[in-house]
Amino acid sequence: MSKIVIVGAGYAGVMAAAHLDRAGIPFTVVNNHDYHYFTTLLHEAAGGRGPAENYQVPIKEVLRKDTSELVIDEITGVDREKKVVKGKAGEYAYDYLIYSLGWISEYFGIKGLKENSMSITNLDSAVQIRQHIENEFKAYTQDHDPRHLRIALGGAGLTGIELMGELVDYIPTLCASLGISYNDVDMQCIEAMPTILPMVAEHLRPYVFETLTKKGARLRTGTKIMEVTPGVVHLDGGEKVEAGTIVWTGGVRANPLLADSGFTVDRRGKAKVNSFLQSTDDDHIFIAGDSAWAEDENGKPYPPTAQVAEQMGACVAHNLAALLAGKPMKNFKASLKGTLCSLGAEVGVGDAFGIPIKGATAGLMKEGSKIKYLWELGGVRLAGDRGKNVMQL
Numbered sequence: 001m002s003k004i005v006i007v008g009a010g011y012a013g014v015m016a017a018a019h020l021d022r023a024g025i026p027f028t029v030v031n032n033h034d035y036h037y038f039t040t041l042l043h044e045a046a047g048g049r050g051p052a053e054n055y056q057v058p059i060k061e062v063l064r065k066d067t068s069e070l071v072i073d074e075i076t077g078v079d080r081e082k083k084v085v086k087g088k089a090g091e092y093a094y095d096y097l098i099y100s101l102g103w104i105s106e107y108f109g110i111k112g113l114k115e116n117s118m119s120i121t122n123l124d125s126a127v128q129i130r131q132h133i134e135n136e137f138k139a140y141t142q143d144h145d146p147r148h149l150r151i152a153l154g155g156a157g158l159t160g161i162e163l164m165g166e167l168v169d170y171i172p173t174l175c176a177s178l179g180i181s182y183n184d185v186d187m188q189c190i191e192a193m194p195t196i197l198p199m200v201a202e203h204l205r206p207y208v209f210e211t212l213t214k215k216g217a218r219l220r221t222g223t224k225i226m227e228v229t230p231g232v233v234h235l236d237g238g239e240k241v242e243a244g245t246i247v248w249t250g251g252v253r254a255n256p257l258l259a260d261s262g263f264t265v266d267r268r269g270k271a272k273v274n275s276f277l278q279s280t281d282d283d284h285i286f287i288a289g290d291s292a293w294a295e296d297e298n299g300k301p302y303p304p305t306a307q308v309a310e311q312m313g314a315c316v317a318h319n320l321a322a323l324l325a326g327k328p329m330k331n332f333k334a335s336l337k338g339t340l341c342s343l344g345a346e347v348g349v350g351d352a353f354g355i356p357i358k359g360a361t362a363g364l365m366k367e368g369s370k371i372k373y374l375w376e377l378g379g380v381r382l383a384g385d386r387g388k389n390v391m392q393l
């Protein structure tokens, strides 16, 4: 019997695992936690909307059959010649590998940025950001140093704007609980490009500005971060922003293991795949999610989004099952349903199937997308049990 190993239980890996589990095909998932977390909702955990446990599902709740095995380990490399993935705790031999180790922050070589900022890369780091902000605000009540109340976010893409949306809802409550005037808080999102949210229709961007600035945020465009030293963001015009909390939300790249393991990668470290999502370097390796350099029928690379990752996960499970059964595999084609950007718990902005939406409609659709995802992962069982947590019902 062929040995199947899945590395990484993000959106792509866990979806592939759920499909193989349902099909009763034996496999092993190697992941660094025993839970799968919702990467697209980490800004909620960082901004204090809900406790960390609301944003995760134990992998054992997804894998129900005894043909599925979960191993907790951190993967450090792939030896394609020996067909072995290496972890810190052991080695895992495979006949077929599903590689879905996701992304890391992209720092673009900006001096001091990695060392002197936080980033929302996983559930732990999201919780650390919330705790850090709370500690800074508590410190302000002791020494009244205004730097404790300054929060600087670097980059106004979806991550930066969604995090700011959470902060403008949460920080007033935090201030009230500590006896701090919200007027003394300075929260700024610093964006190098002339506009925020390039993926959202241009005519909707003023709504984002209005919603967030009315609630106390500053959105600064055309302002590039050049360097970060401890507690200081250095901007291109020479201005220095002294901030107790500095969060980098300026971009992502694929996990570097792919490049380190000799795969053909693009400028953001994604490995080239064919239309079946097999590595072009090795057809025993399927690559799914933000690590995959996959293109649509017009040669346009798919974006590193959760909806694409989930669909890739389902596709690699299907193709692997087909391959093992001697049946034809199918070409991957993502169905792009749109982009939704929350602006706090109530409202949002984006598009559904190309139709621009904003306000409560977008906020509700974003909430609905949480249940839809859980449904696809584990049917009524997960949507019912976990859905009420993640939607705080």
Ligand code: NAD
Pocket: 040, 108, 110, 154, 155, 156, 157, 158, 159, 160, 162, 190, 191, 192, 193, 197, 223, 224, 225, 226, 249, 250, 251, 252, 303, 304, 305, 306, 339, 340, 341, 342
């Ligand atoms: P991004 O690359 O989309 O946005 C980063 C922003 O940072 C850009 O606007 C960029 O111009 C800016 N930036 C880069 N360098 C800078 C500098 N030196 N100074 C100031 N600004 C700088 O990154 P992201 O927002 O983390 O998103 C990453 C991926 O994840 C995207 O594909 C996105 O679609 C996806 N994502 C989706 C959702 C959602 O669907 N709601 C949420 C978060 C992320």
